[in-house]
Amino acid sequence: MQQISASLKNAAKPSVWTPFNIVAGIIIAVGLVLTVIRFTGGLGAVTNLDHHTPWGLWIGFDLLCGVALAAGGYMTSAACYIFGLKRFHSAVRPAILTAFLGYALVVLALHYDVGRPWRLPYPIFYSQGTSSLLFEVALCVFLYLTVLFVEFTPAALEWLGLKRARNLVVRLVLVLTIFGVLLSTLHQSSLGALYLIAPSKLHPLWYSSYLALFFFVSSMFAGLSMVIFESTLSHRFLHHKMDEHHIEQSHGVAISFAKAASFIMVGYLFMQMIGLAADNDWHYLTTGWGAWYLVEMIGFVALPAFFFAVGSRERNLRLIRWTALWAVLGIVLNRLNVSLVAFNWQLPADQRYFPSWMEVGITLFIVTLGVVAYRFIATRMPIFYEHPDYKEQQEE
Amino acid sequence: MEQAFFTLQEFMTHTKAVVYLLMAAALIGLPLFWLFLTGRDEKKRTF
Amino acid sequence: MGITRRQLFGWMAAAGAGALAPGVAKAATGKHFSGYPESFGVLHDITHCIGCRKCEAACNEVNDLPAPDKPFDDLKVLQDKRQLNATAYTVVNRYQFESASGPLYVKTQCNHCLEPACASACFVKALRKDETGAVVYDASLCVGCRYCMIACPFQVPAYEYDKAFTPRVMKCTLCYPRIREGKLPGCVAACPKEALTFGKRDELIKEAQRRINRNPEKYVDHIYGQFEMGGTSWLYLSPRSFSSLGMREDLGDKAAPEYTSGALAVVPMAVTAGAVLLTGIYAIARRREQIAEDERQAAVAQTRAQAEEEMKQKLAEQKKAADKERESVVKREVEKALKEAEEQRAADKPAADDDSGKET
Numbered sequence: 094m095q096q097i098s099a100s101l102k103n104a105a106k107p108s109v110w111t112p113f114n115i116v117a118g119i120i121i122a123v124g125l126v127l128t129v130i131r132f133t134g135g136l137g138a139v140t141n142l143d144h145h146t147p148w149g150l151w152i153g154f155d156l157l158c159g160v161a162l163a164a165g166g167y168m169t170s171a172a173c174y175i176f177g178l179k180r181f182h183s184a185v186r187p188a189i190l191t192a193f194l195g196y197a198l199v200v201l202a203l204h205y206d207v208g209r210p211w212r213l214p215y216p217i218f219y220s221q222g223t224s225s226l227l228f229e230v231a232l233c234v235f236l237y238l239t240v241l242f243v244e245f246t247p248a249a250l251e252w253l254g255l256k257r258a259r260n261l262v263v264r265l266v267l268v269l270t271i272f273g274v275l276l277s278t279l280h281q282s283s284l285g286a287l288y289l290i291a292p293s294k295l296h297p298l299w300y301s302s303y304l305a306l307f308f309f310v311s312s313m314f315a316g317l318s319m320v321i322f323e324s325t326l327s328h329r330f331l332h333h334k335m336d337e338h339h340i341e342q343s344h345g346v347a348i349s350f351a352k353a354a355s356f357i358m359v360g361y362l363f364m365q366m367i368g369l370a371a372d373n374d375w376h377y378l379t380t381g382w383g384a385w386y387l388v389e390m391i392g393f394v395a396l397p398a399f400f401f402a403v404g405s406r407e408r409n410l411r412l413i414r415w416t417a418l419w420a421v422l423g424i425v426l427n428r429l430n431v432s433l434v435a436f437n438w439q440l441p442a443d444q445r446y447f448p449s450w451m452e453v454g455i456t457l458f459i460v461t462l463g464v465v466a467y468r469f470i471a472t473r474m475p476i477f478y479e480h481p482d483y484k485e486q487q488e489e
Numbered sequence: 490m491e492q493a494f495f496t497l498q499e500f501m502t503h504t505k506a507v508v509y510l511l512m513a514a515a516l517i518g519l520p521l522f523w524l525f526l527t528g529r530d531e532k533k534r535t536f
Numbered sequence: 537m538g539i540t541r542r543q544l545f546g547w548m549a550a551a552g553a554g555a556l557a558p559g560v561a562k563a564a565t566g567k568h569f570s571g572y573p574e575s576f577g578v579l580h581d582i583t584h585c586i587g588c589r590k591c592e593a594a595c596n597e598v599n600d601l602p603a604p605d606k607p608f609d610d611l612k613v614l615q616d617k618r619q620l621n622a623t624a625y626t627v628v629n630r631y632q633f634e635s636a637s638g639p640l641y642v643k644t645q646c647n648h649c650l651e652p653a654c655a656s657a658c659f660v661k662a663l664r665k666d667e668t669g670a671v672v673y674d675a676s677l678c679v680g681c682r683y684c685m686i687a688c689p690f691q692v693p694a695y696e697y698d699k700a701f702t703p704r705v706m707k708c709t710l711c712y713p714r715i716r717e718g719k720l721p722g723c724v725a726a727c728p729k730e731a732l733t734f735g736k737r738d739e740l741i742k743e744a745q746r747r748i749n750r751n752p753e754k755y756v757d758h759i760y761g762q763f764e765m766g767g768t769s770w771l772y773l774s775p776r777s778f779s780s781l782g783m784r785e786d787l788g789d790k791a792a793p794e795y796t797s798g799a800l801a802v803v804p805m806a807v808t809a810g811a812v813l814l815t816g817i818y819a820i821a822r823r824r825e826q827i828a829e830d831e832r833q834a835a836v837a838q839t840r841a842q843a844e845e846e847m848k849q850k851l852a853e854q855k856k857a858a859d860k861e862r863e864s865v866v867k868r869e870v871e872k873a874l875k876e877a878e879e880q881r882a883a884d885k886p887a888a889d890d891d892s893g894k895e896t
């Protein structure tokens with residue numbers, strides 16, 4: 094008997110040398126070394142940024158994609174709290190957590206990217222360059238991160254057992270949700286609008302005076318796809334942390350979200366066409382750039398939209414989950430196209446930017462930090478299940 | 490306001506600063522006003 | 537305004553641009569902005585430039601920039617096309633043409649736009665258009681986001697990527713401190729061929745027009761910078777199309793802030809309107825829920841009432857039936873009792889009393 098219980102104990106306490114931990118450990122170790130190089134040698138020591146390409150992978154991926162993929166937070170909480178779709182309730186906390194971590198990491202990445210990170214509060218507190226779209230982005234990131242933090246705290250406070258504080262915060266949820274939706278609407282769109290000032294540098298197929306709208310609309314289906322994709326991963330790895338309520342709802346959530354994403358994507362395709370028509374850019378479609386644009390639009394928007402539609406009609410969760418990954422990749426492609434591929438398209442090939450391995454390393458480092466933090470929080474705090482003490486209050 | 494602006498850039502910096510302040514006022518004022526507006530409604534739990 | 541009349545006279549004398557016209561401050565009250573009325577600029581006449589790099593040397597000196605690898609009198613560097621960088625505010629490039637009589641030299645530097653894209657992009661106001669015409673940079677505010685570099689259509693601002701703690705954006709200042717002292721910009725003062733003329737921008741445009749009119753076969757009929765991106769303080773005259781000299785002619789006349797003003801204008805309005813809208817949606821959703829809840833409760837109440845009614849009826853019926861039965865039982869019992877009583881009248885009288893008492 095004693096032997097059995099001992100071995101059970103061992104099984105319950107798995108070794109730290111899991112493949113995940115080893116890979117994550119290596120990436121984080123390398124990332125720390127690169128961090129030291131970055132902050133002692135300057136940007137030039139680790140990046141391939143140059144005179145023509147001041148914004149590289151860290152903006153194109155970490156900022157633009159990070160923010161787009163964090164859109165699940167506002168989509169889900171808006172659906173649940175503002176539009177009153179209570180059946181999404183169990184999806185809210187994981188989505189808020191992702192959004193919060195996403196934004197926190199965006200801010201972390203910005204510390205690497207800007208030249209003097211200790212001055213990052215300047216635009217908000219010291220010298221407001223209000224004519225800049227980047228000012229708006231900074232303002233929104235700052236405010237939204239705060240909002241997300243507060244929205245996330247109930248989970249942490251439940252974990253810590255601080256009931257009074259928790260109940261206080263929960264009362265703010267509605268106001269916070271409305272703020273959150275407004276801020277992220279703004280902010281998603283102003284990321285697109287950042288590029289409005291450079292019509293001479295961005296390829297006309299991607300440049301449009303509707304760029305802000307495109308970024309916003311695409312962030313909606315990015316967020317929805319990301320929620321589906323992420324819940325797939327969570328189901329695989331964190332299944333034991335979920336309560337029945339969550340598991341029961343999550344299939345419904347996936348199907349509804351796929352349906353919504355699919356519809357928005359088709360709308361987005363029409364909007365893109367209207368954008369082309371507005372600037373009469375059709376003739377570019379026959380060029381090489383046009384082919385690439387069509388790859389993005391057909392291969393990474395139209396097709397996922399179709400498969401989402403099929404998946405939600407046939408209630409095929411497998412299909413929906415794979416399509417979600419596909420759509421997420423499509424968003425990444427779109428953001429990279431705007432920020433890197435189609436940016437400076439007139440430059441000769443040898444002057445174009447390609448990220449250095451160290452930039453990729455830092456990006457991986459930051460993403461890994463996010464995954465580790467997510468796991469840490471999701472295995473400890475009531476994210477996928479409702480805390481027994483508050484069950485009554487949450488169910489309405 | 491007899492303020493002369495020579496460049497669009499200056500004009501925008503100024504007007505946007507004012508507008509952002511008003512926006513902040515709206516974001517704070519609207520919820521407060523909502524509370525006032527619904528203050529006498531029978532108590533219902535709002536999350 | 538910081539500039540005294542005396543200084544202004546000094547500048548005018550230095551620029552040789554004639555008597556000071558009374559300031560026609562077209563104070564922009566509407567939506568039309570014509571720039572600082574007294575602002576300065578430089579006219580670069582490409583036909584006069586001989587590619588001696590004296591301007592580069594002067595710029596390097598007045599701005600305390602690090603010494604270059606190759607000295608400024610080494611003209612071999614002109615073989616390669618160079619770009620502005622963190623150690624050079626200005627570079628001269630040579631453009632060779634097969635048919636033309638000789639090479640052409642073009643000096644590049646910040647064009648000091650009238651509506652600078654860089655300043656419009658800077659989120660801490662580290663860049664601004666000065667009333668002298670210079671677009672000046674304040675390193676003590678700069679966060680180093682490099683959005684100004686994204687925004688500048690002329691690829692001007694450079695960044696000190698190799699500095700860890702004090703990286704700056706580097707670009708021509710139009711020698712703004714020297715102008716304030718009443719001196720010429722370093723490059724203009726150093727030019728031996730009068731390829732550079734400093735003066736009031738309005739005057740320079742007139743002068744450029746005059747040169748074109750006087751020698752229409754020598755120049756293309758275009759003053760580069762008069763309208764490009766809303767106009768620049770730095771103006772160019774050329775004997776060939778500017779695009780053949782590496783200068784973009786597809787930038788358009790629209791000033792940079794005009795591209796973003798739309799998006800910027802939407803934002804605060806969208807937030808405020810959005811706050812109203814979302815609250816409304818919330819209230820409606822909530823109301824619906826409430827109505828649904830009320831209806832549900834009403835339905836429940838109704839069914840309950842119905843059930844109660846039915847129950848009552850049933851009870852009543854039951855009661856009736858029971859009463860009837862009881863009556864009949866009583867009757868029967870009474871009859872029986874009477875019978876028995878009659879039968880036993882003679883024998884036992886109190887027994888009949890007992891029985892009837894039980895039944896009532």
Ligand code: SF4
Pocket residue numbers: 645646647648649652653654655671687688689690691692693707
């Ligand atoms: S040329 Fe570029 S750096 Fe110079 S003022 Fe214009 S936008 Fe700014």
Ligand code: SF4
Pocket residue numbers: 654657658659660661662663677678679680681682683684685705
């Ligand atoms: S790099 Fe500096 S000057 Fe340029 S936009 Fe950013 S803060 Fe402004």
